[in-house]
């Protein structure tokens with residue numbers, strides 16, 4: 331039975347990922363992975379895009395139109411659908427994901443680590459500080475995989491966003507962090523493939539040289555989608571432009587979970 335890990339690297343730009351993430355690049359170059367270009371939904375802001383990616387609908391439809399809207403999702407979404415199908419969900423992610431799918435407001439103590447089958451995100455490890463070290467989060471995600479074998483796991487590191495907002499996207503700090511994340515991911519991807527996972531690596535939005543995002547410039551909205559399948563087969567660099575809205579139905583289709591009617595975008599064809 332298929333399982334999925336979504337690596338949602340906050341503020342991972344398409345061009346910077348392609349130029350600096352060498353292990354992912356190797357998998358693409360040797361057709362062990364596929365690479366697509368996502369022209370991201372708007373606004374290119376975090377919380378609206380977290381919800382767009384997980385509901386498959388645009389911001390005006392799901393209503394989380396700004397970062398300031400801190401409430402539970404009102405739409406069918408990936409976590410709820412996977413849970414509804416009796417499968418196991420997990421996340422190592424920013425606290426806003428706990429607010430969107432488990433409960434708001436986030437309690438920094440009670441909600442920080444959860445293992446509760448009744449929750450929508452059953453196994454959650456949540457952080458609240460943008461500078462929380464990515465390596466700690468990646469290892470939390472890796473442990474969740476080993477311990478609970480979730481059918482769907484979200485890994486959501488903030489390092490690209492933190493370095494991009496602090497130093498701007500045209501900086502050694504932002505670019506070098508993409509190299510760093512790729513090196514963290516490489517051994518984990520090898521393990522996760524062996525465990526039967528399909529791994530997606532994407533971004534919620536990009537970032538510009540001023541360290542800003544929210545708008546419609548290519549720097550702010552263009553992100554990659556890497557697709558790594560456990561059978562080692564990939565389409566290589568497709569140069570195809572796809573939509574953020576396709577991610578949710580693609581995940582559910584892979585997991586053999588019914589796709590809610592609200593998710594109208596076409597799932598990607600991965601074969």
Ligand SMILES: [Zn+2]
Nearest residue numbers: 340341376534
């Ligand atoms: Zn973000």
